[in-house]
Amino acid sequence: MRKTTPSAALGIEVHDHKERWIKERKSPPLNTPSGRLAAVGLALTPSPGQCEAEKQIKQTIDGVFWWVKIDVHHLEPSWGVYDYKTTSNLEYAHTPASLAEDFQRIIYVENLLMYKEVSPAQVGDVLSRWIYLPTYLKRPKAHPVDWVEKASITHDRYVDVVHPIALEVENASREPEDHPRHLDACDEFGGCEFREICHSNLSTKEKRRAIFAPSHKEKIVMASALMEKIKARAAANGDGVIETTANEKPPADVPPTPSSPSVDSPEDPAKDDPPKRRGRPPGSKNKPKSGEQPPEQQVLPGIEHDVGPEPEMDSPPLPERETVIDLLDAEFQTARLVMAQTIVKLASRPDLTVSDIRDLAGALTDLRLF
Known part of the structure; x- marks a missing residue:
């Protein structure tokens, strides 16, 4: 059975508060850790009515089926995508340069382009803002990381890097047993839920x-x-x-x-x-080790x-x-x-x-x- 870690559960609560604020204008509860974290993150996102939250997009792009769920996005007056990240260590936060090459960011923008059926040249600049919310501070403080680039450049990143990898995954076996195990990251970032x-x-x-x-x-x-x-x-x-x-x-x-x-x-x-x-010499299995110090x-x-x-x-x-x-x-x-x-x-x-x-x-x- 899938086991949700405390850190993952906190992140889910923060996303729920953010969604209720944008869709229902319901303020996050400031007497809870998740509510306080959501509140500082909402200060860096557009107001309700100017954006959409948790937009699900299901579509096939050049033979690859995508099912994405964008935290927050807006199309007016310019395009922007936002993602909330609760974290216990800001060391793992993106820099603007690394965010530019982030697969998730590229996929968000590319799927929005295809979903709205517009060409990259029609869009111009797109703001990508990753909002990191440290969970270890007594007074929550958001750490935003921004990257702005033309939609045409993001589209080129998708075509050159993301799409070939995604196509390989799309055509791979759906049976987990057919793939090698990767056990080196099981305990990173609070531990995998699986x-x-x-x-x-x-x-x-x-x-x-x-x-x-x-x-x-x-x-x-x-x-x-x-x-x-x-x-x-x-x-x-x-x-x-x-x-x-x-x-x-x-x-x-x-x-x-x-x-x-x-x-x-x-x-x-x-x-x-x-x-x-x-090791021990023959016949000394049950004899205690006298005077031996651990190395x-x-x-x-x-x-x-x-x-x-x-x-x-x-x-x-x-x-x-x-x-x-x-x-x-x-x-x-x-x-x-x-x-x-x-x-x-x-x-x-x-x-x-x-x-x-x-x-x-x-x-x-x-x-x-x-």
Whole structure:
């Protein structure tokens, strides 16, 4: 079943308030968070009677079926399209230059042109205004981003860039199973509403792969550092997990991995100790580890782990790839504990700012998805 996140529900409420104001002149309730957000956004849109809200357009353009729903638009005295965006981080807001190339903006303008059956030359300039509404401010404040260009230029962008991609999608299979999974963005922007559906039948290996998605530079940096650490430890232990040539020598010192920008990891008292061998010798499964300190860990948020019982030592040896995965499991589980301890420690500080609280909230989300 589709699960709506709190952030998505807030955005829906804001859109509902905006629609009622434009269609019915019903003011948004200022005693609710969504009403206050809608009110500051409405100050940047045309008055009721001068625009339309939630206009649905269904049509086929050059073999591509479009079904768009434009937040707000007007055609007089000039053309304009508006879109409301609730956000917990303005870092992801468009700049005017990036808005110019935004697919959603281009699709809105192109569909309006076709729907009104007018040529781009007849329209002239079109205003595109994306209204960002930060959800973390005590006093709501809108952050508008504007882009104005001739309709003919937007039409060219559609023909050159958007339409070829849309045509490929239109002709693709309608069966989800026929397409590769893309798990790297499931938890971005508050989390996808369909995440639980997509992740319900994932294998443990697929969940692990999500953390190494190539579209996230930060995750690649952390994952690369972790893999180098594992290779160095395996080579130093001589356990054959990572093969080395005769000319290669295990590094004397393993460089520390970079710490998270929002959560400081506690210092590791054993970071200068030589690397220790992973695994337990035969017959020591139930014996406690005495005096062993956890190595310095790198927090890698975004995946879940199904940790089963430790296999018996007399079981058949695992292939090389699975042995590396076992090392990853140990690294991730220890990192999860370190992250939880750090969050608790930081949350008890009396001098927390709004930015600190927001960072901790994000860290808690990462920990939940770990």
